[in-house]
Amino acid sequence: MSDLDFALCSIPMLLSRNKSEAYQRQVVDRYTAIMSFLWSRKLIRLNPFDDEGVLRLDLIIKKSDVTSECLELFKKAIPAWHSFVDKGGKVEDVSRLERALAKMH
Numbered sequence: 001m002s003d004l005d006f007a008l009c010s011i012p013m014l015l016s017r018n019k020s021e022a023y024q025r026q027v028v029d030r031y032t033a034i035m036s037f038l039w040s041r042k043l044i045r046l047n048p049f050d051d052e053g054v055l056r057l058d059l060i061i062k063k064s065d066v067t068s069e070c071l072e073l074f075k076k077a078i079p080a081w082h083s084f085v086d087k088g089g090k091v092e093d094v095s096r097l098e099r100a101l102a103k104m105h
Contacts, residue, residue, distance in 0.1 A: 008074045009061040028055055029091050034078060037094045043070035069104050073097060
């Protein structure tokens with residue numbers, strides 16, 4: 001039996017949850033920061049950005065698109081980072097993700 005190739009991140013699904021402009025901007029800002037971090041460290045195999053460097057709004061990242069390290073980040077570090085941002089942390093501050101990645105090495 002093969003592993004399920006589940007979606008780790010679906011921008012269309014996240015955007016469909018709330019039509020408010022502020023909410024949608026927050027989703028795009030957060031995932032732009034996360035995907036920049038993951039893409040720059042070659043933890044995802046799928047380019048999350050269009051030719052202008054803007055987050056693709058049709059982006060769906062599946063388990064098969066990421067490294068095992070990236071999968072680990074989605075389990076603990078990324079949810080913890082969202083919680084940090086919810087409490088007023090800066091979206092650009094990905095130091096928590098950097099520390100989590102460094103711990104794996």
